[in-house]
Amino acid sequence: MGLLGCGAIGSEIAFAIDSGKISAKLTHIYDFSKDNSGKLVNMLQNKPIVTENVGLLAASPVDLIIEAASQDAVRDDILSILQNRKDVMIMSVGALLDESIFDIVMDGCKDFNKRVYLPSGAIIGLDGIRAVRDELDLVTLVTTKNPKALKGAKFFETSNIDLDGITQSTIIYEGSAQEAVRLFPANINVAALLSLAGIGSQKTRVKIIADPSTDKNTHEIQAEGKFGKFSIKVENMPSPSNPKTSRLATLAAIECLKKICGTSLNIGT
Ligand SMILES: NC(=O)c1ccc[n+]([C@@H]2O[C@H](COP(=O)([O-])OP(=O)(O)OC[C@H]3O[C@@H](n4cnc5c(N)ncnc54)[C@H](O)[C@@H]3O)[C@@H](O)[C@H]2O)c1
Numbered sequence: 001m002g003l004l005g006c007g008a009i010g011s012e013i014a015f016a017i018d019s020g021k022i023s024a025k026l027t028h029i030y031d032f033s034k035d036n037s038g039k040l041v042n043m044l045q046n047k048p049i050v051t052e053n054v055g056l057l058a059a060s061p062v063d064l065i066i067e068a069a070s071q072d073a074v075r076d077d078i079l080s081i082l083q084n085r086k087d088v089m090i091m092s093v094g095a096l097l098d099e100s101i102f103d104i105v106m107d108g109c110k111d112f113n114k115r116v117y118l119p120s121g122a123i124i125g126l127d128g129i130r131a132v133r134d135e136l137d138l139v140t141l142v143t144t145k146n147p148k149a150l151k152g153a154k155f156f157e158t159s160n161i162d163l164d165g166i167t168q169s170t171i172i173y174e175g176s177a178q179e180a181v182r183l184f185p186a187n188i189n190v191a192a193l194l195s196l197a198g199i200g201s202q203k204t205r206v207k208i209i210a211d212p213s214t215d216k217n218t219h220e221i222q223a224e225g226k227f228g229k230f231s232i233k234v235e236n237m238p239s240p241s242n243p244k245t246s247r248l249a250t251l252a253a254i255e256c257l258k259k260i261c262g263t264s265l266n267i268g269t
Pocket residue numbers: 004005006007008009010030031032033036054068069070071072073090091092093119120121122123185186187189190241242244245246249
């Protein structure tokens with residue numbers, strides 16, 4: 001396997017492979033921060049090769065490349081990875097709400113007969129959303145995070161909300177999933193997953209709340225339609241090395257890789 005991005009998620013996945021939790025070999029990694037790739041290699045028992053650039057990672061002799069870097073990485077590198085005939089697991093799912101990127105991915109999969117995996121990330125219930133997608137009228141996501149987990153988002157470049165000045169639970173954004181993933185690219189990948197599984201990014205509604213009293217990343221989903229309705233609430237512990245990322249997102253990615261690499265029972269839809 002190859003790994004693009006050696007931060008919070010990429011490192012945890014690498015540890016899971018190194019310890020044998022996932023039956024695979026991690027042979028090639030790349031991160032544009034040499035510090036991050038170097039740190040990761042030092043902590044692994046089975047040392048992968050650090051490639052000089054992403055092109056060499058894409059061309060390396062692996063079956064699957066795990067993207068755990070950024071929306072920009074998906075935008076810039078997905079085509080080259082698929083052209084090099086590698087399957088891909090994408091974590092920065094928000095990139096796929098850009099129709100041109102989505103089309104590149106879909107065409108690439110078809111042209112090169114490759115698969116792209118999108119793990120469930122920091123939410124549960126995508127199986128249900130997919131099952132009822134033709135009968136869905138309404139999907140809403142309310143995400144509540146500590147202000148420090150929202151820091152650095154593009155949204156704040158043009159908004160006059162001062163995150164440091166927030167003293168109580170405050171709605172800071174309401175809009176479509178399409179816009180939310182553009183304004184909060186590192187925070188709201190779950191909105192992208194919900195959109196792709198359900199009724200699309202224009203119709204999926206998103207509310208983001210900054211709450212200084214919480215230490216969790218909470219996602220509440222309401223889905224309604226001819227089938228009935230359901231609601232899901234997930235209270236995630238943030239990853240210790242990146243407060244924007246929930247622990248469940250990493251665990252879901254590891255589970256997805258176990259399923260890809262394993263031969264055991266497939267449980268769930
Ligand atoms: N699908 C989900 O539910 C979900 C949940 C959490 C995070 N994410 C996304 O997964 C990605 C990784 O998350 P993380 O918490 O590990 O982030 P992180 O910031 O801890 O690590 C990202 C790493 O990728 C590297 N990187 C970024 N852009 C790159 C590029 N273009 N080329 C090479 N290296 C690059 C960085 O240097 C860093 O080491 C992010 O895009 C994040 O938004 C998805």
